[in-house]
Amino acid sequence: MSSSSSAAGAGVTVETINPKVVECEYAVRGEIVIHAQRLQEELQKKPGSHPFDEILYCNIGNPQSLGQQPVTFFREVLALCDHPTILDRDETHALFSADSIARAWQILDQIPGRATGAYSHSQGIKGLRDAIAAGIAARDGYPCKAEDIFLTDGASPAVHMMMQLLLRSEKDGILCPIPQYPLYSASIALHGGHLVRYYLDEATGWGLEISELKKQLEDARSKGITVRALVVINPGNPTGQVLAEENQRQIVEFCKKEGLVLLADEVYQENIYVEDKKFNSFKKIARSMGYEDQDISLVSFQSVSKGYYGECGKRGGYMEVTGFSTEVREQIYKVASVNLFSTEEGDESYESYVAERDGILQSLARRAKALEDAFNSLEGITCNKAEGAMYLFPRIRLPKKAIEAAGNTKPDAFYARRLLDATGIVVVPGSGFGQVPGTWHFRCTILPQEDKIPAIISRFKEFHESFMNEYRD
Amino acid sequence: MSSSSSAAGAGVTVETINPKVVECEYAVRGEIVIHAQRLQEELQKKPGSHPFDEILYCNIGNPQSLGQQPVTFFREVLALCDHPTILDRDETHALFSADSIARAWQILDQIPGRATGAYSHSQGIKGLRDAIAAGIAARDGYPCKAEDIFLTDGASPAVHMMMQLLLRSEKDGILCPIPQYPLYSASIALHGGHLVRYYLDEATGWGLEISELKKQLEDARSKGITVRALVVINPGNPTGQVLAEENQRQIVEFCKKEGLVLLADEVYQENIYVEDKKFNSFKKIARSMGYEDQDISLVSFQSVSKGYYGECGKRGGYMEVTGFSTEVREQIYKVASVNLFSTEEGDESYESYVAERDGILQSLARRAKALEDAFNSLEGITCNKAEGAMYLFPRIRLPKKAIEAAGNTKPDAFYARRLLDATGIVVVPGSGFGQVPGTWHFRCTILPQEDKIPAIISRFKEFHESFMNEYRD
Structure with a gap:
């Protein structure tokens, strides 16, 4: 074997991989999330081991993980395109709406050989x-x-x-x-x-x-x-x-x-x-x-x-x-994927489709407003309106004592960690998104289901008040 | 506006994009395929405009585009996972096998909140x-x-x-x-x-x-x-x-x-x-x-x-x-996707699943052998056995005259282009995969449906003989 083998045989370590990979950070799935997953496992193994029953993932825009149901029409069309041999069967009409069947045919007809695979x-x-x-x-x-x-x-x-x-x-x-x-x-x-x-x-x-x-x-x-x-x-x-x-x-x-x-x-x-x-x-x-x-x-x-x-x-x-x-x-490097389209007025599914869509959007608007108002009612927190998207990005004016207590941790990460440990609520520290130096924020999604919002607000308030009582200058 | 704007305002050209992107080549979707798509459009617009009725894409390992049917069990499970609300419905049992329903439940139970979205x-x-x-x-x-x-x-x-x-x-x-x-x-x-x-x-x-x-x-x-x-x-x-x-x-x-x-x-x-x-x-x-x-x-x-x-x-x-x-x-950068698993012996779908799987594999083996034998019977072509995968990679010993006729085109690309123009069969020139300098090959998939193989072989033979007659040294 080659005498140069020892030189090359050092193996793959963090020091010898592409430094661009190491540099790249991705806060929405960062340390706080890993800690949240650990807490979740502890709760599963030993219920009652933390002062909350469940972890609330407000860190990522992932509606269906928080209970949002998929829109029926889209899923009907998707299932039919995945298994087109049932399109011709009588029983299919009992399970799927007529317009989702028609839409599936329409999509399949656009695919050469109807070969979705x-x-x-x-x-x-x-x-x-x-x-x-x-x-x-x-x-x-x-x-x-x-x-x-x-x-x-x-x-x-x-x-x-x-x-x-x-x-x-x-x-x-x-x-x-x-x-x-x-x-x-x-x-x-x-x-x-x-x-x-x-x-x-x-x-x-x-x-x-x-x-x-x-x-x-x-x-x-x-x-x-x-x-x-x-x-x-x-x-x-x-x-x-x-x-x-x-x-x-x-x-x-x-x-x-x-x-x-x-x-x-x-x-x-x-x-x-x-x-x-x-x-x-x-x-x-x-x-x-x-x-x-x-x-x-x-x-x-x-x-x-x-x-x-x-x-x-x-x-x-x-x-x-x-x-x-x-x-x-x-x-431009080309990749392909399947996309979905909505129904049209007059179709069998249209009413329920509109009801599902509007229900989701109106509920999101209510949740955004409730969380925004709650944040703005708290000492040292100001929160701009969520006009769109799925997030609030409140600013927290952290007391000096809290910044000192954070030590080497970024103060907003310290706050987010304390929040998680006390309430099970996962938010992302603002430092993961960038902010004007010396200001501190966190990102919180508006996605928890509406019936959970009041409890989230009261847990959050309780935590924040006790945090401020501990660190107020 | 900044006076330096003209310097930066040159816009995006092939000369100013990342040269690594420009250098990167991907032969299986290269020039010959673009030419094949052009021929296909011409055939659609003007049937009879070429000496063949259809384009046969033997360039890429894409079985279902050539008529292979998806395995029923996989598609049943996929459709059910896409639209789980029908799992509880009686009508579903008329359309889906009992084991695909059970498998869908099993998969959904492994997904937090059964949220496939x-x-x-x-x-x-x-x-x-x-x-x-x-x-x-x-x-x-x-x-x-x-x-x-x-x-x-x-x-x-x-x-x-x-x-x-x-x-x-x-x-x-x-x-x-x-x-x-x-x-x-x-x-x-x-x-x-x-x-x-x-x-x-x-x-x-x-x-x-x-x-x-x-x-x-x-x-x-x-x-x-x-x-x-x-x-x-x-x-x-x-x-x-x-x-x-x-x-x-x-x-x-x-x-x-x-x-x-x-x-x-x-x-x-x-x-x-x-x-x-x-x-x-x-x-x-x-x-x-x-x-x-x-x-x-x-x-x-x-x-x-x-x-x-x-x-x-x-x-x-x-x-x-x-x-x-x-x-x-x-x-390691992490991406996620959904994978599929097969059925087990004794399940309702098992027999048909095994029949579908074995039918496909045995047919592929027959097609590989038929094409290999055909290639080996031709003047100047030798072809190793396809022991696995989906391809044959025959070597062609091109006459000097053919190499001269190719001009600036690589000789194997010239051969593949002539083959396409004469027969509608799309193969990939060996130069797209690399080969020992001075040798020439092409890659041909074994994927056309079995009933088409004899016609492909006879079209190929006819072309090759006429090509050799034209260029034989």
Whole structure:
């Protein structure tokens, strides 16, 4: 055997793996969650061993894990597409609605050979992309082409693809909001690029100021960073704001002038909880300004994990890619997945479908309001409104004594850990999303089922009061 | 607006995107397939416009696109898990077998809250990993732990994860067989590493010689490359050989001594077509040699796209990861997906399940033999046996005149293009997989339905004879 074997035979350790992997952090599944899982096991083995009966996972936007039921129509169609041989059977009509049977046929007819078990076109099945494009055109009032749609397994792989495409070295940067959903910082780290932070303004309801974008862009450029794209999350995660139309126009103008790709995370487009705001896609805004493919490169991410259906486990999604040359588009790595579409008025399922959808959205709006009011009633906590998405991102003004007691732990992580140990409620420390230095926050989903919200609020209040009594300056 | 905007505003072109993306090639979906899709459109628009009625996609291992029917039991279970509310209904018993209903309950009971629409544990649902681990233990006769299993969306994301983990720079290399499935070269290119080729020996049925591994390893080390892992594809793709046990022991010994991670692509483990060979996992071989976690780092890839069920579109799979420290394992990026398991003897579905499975495997063996014999009967073509997997990789000795006629096109690509234009049969040129310089091959799947094989053979023969008549030296 080769004499050089000992040199190479050191094996694989954290020190010898790709440092980009080690650097990459992903707070929503971080330490606090591992601790929560440990507590859950302890509760299972020894009920009564903690001052709460169950762990409440408010750390992640995972509606069905907290009891939200799937939308019946989608699941009927999915089951029929998975096992199409029953479509012809009489008994099927007793179990499935007529419109879900019709929809399953319609989808299967768009799949070559009706073979749902075959690899599809690498951009996704053409007929499904046609349907998505038609839906986008109806939403925006501007045309959408099926060839611009790439079906993906949720939004994350699409974000990774774009980062992989745009980032050539650590001298390439991406402008990202702070606070941000940590997928972006993680993906930029994994692909070896530079995270260029811009801060959202908490005082104006997490407003996105163009002056801040300019300042951070120029600062990055002065350091030799080539900024390639701007990430905007609308509705916001973890911040829950919905951008105003005028603000969106400014952002489009900024990207056009500065030659930045606009990466629009629009996965919460169906989750809007306030009357006076509505969702506008960045593509609609750009087209309404007269900007076409040649004027701005724009990618919109969408996912079946979010919306009112919350099918996180089903891994479906798409990105709409406009304003890139044919040659660049050919380079985009292509993945395919199955997506779902809703029913139409007049169909057998329509009434129950609308009732399910509206029930979920109205309940989410009530839960958001109840939690927001509760947070705002507490000493040292201020919480902006959740206009959209699934989260609240309250700010806590921690007493000095608490910050000292935290020691080497970040003060918001210390608070979240204390909250978990006392109540079983899992939230994510704001440091996982980024925040203005010296401020502290946490992200809490609005997803626990509505009948549990009052108990959560009272457990939270009790904890917070006792925490403040312990540490008040 | 910033005066530096014009510098950054150049936009996104093939010249300004990540060059690793541009370099990466993926032959099985390359130019010949794009040409085939064009021909198919022409045939649809103008039937009779080509000397064949349909395009036969023998380029990719995609059984259900060529008419293979899904295994009923799997699809029943899948449909029930997708829409569990029907499990309690009487009518369901008329449509679904009793054991698929029982299996669906069993799977749902392993999912927290029975919520198939929720994000799962990031390594995959524990109960499913338990079942996979039990299956591996039964297959190998050695223990397998659920904590070593990572559920993935097919094998490709798992391969990408390992490449991302191991490759730090272009000075890190991975030993890969030539010919190889181009996922490996593509993934190494995307992650910025160095492909270290070792050649399989066509003369000995695509044998894997340890002397060749040593030679290439030492050559790479002398150039300053740190070789981190050895990829072995068994059964082989595109080469179809099944490794002998003694050969596998040598490979394990080699990896242990040289400190290489053994990346075992074992996705064709259920596709074996010869009596005298059987599949042995590398884990079984290593354990039978007395090597445990501390002796060798070993990753085995598996996918639901292959096997007899061929559920390419369902994107399921797992990797078994052994011999890494806890710290390294925690670093492995985690994705989750749903996997499927088979029925048990005595169950209502068992007989039909076995009949479906055996029918598919026996038919594949007959198709492999028929195509192999046909290729071997032709002037200038020799074809090794397909002992496993789904492919034949015949060698063609192209006449000089044909090589000249190819011009700037690779001679095997020229041959594949002529074959497609004359017959509608799509194969992949050997240059997409790598081959000994100066030799030419193509990869042809054995997947067209059995009743089409005679016509394919006669079309192929007719083409080949006329090609040779045109170019014979």
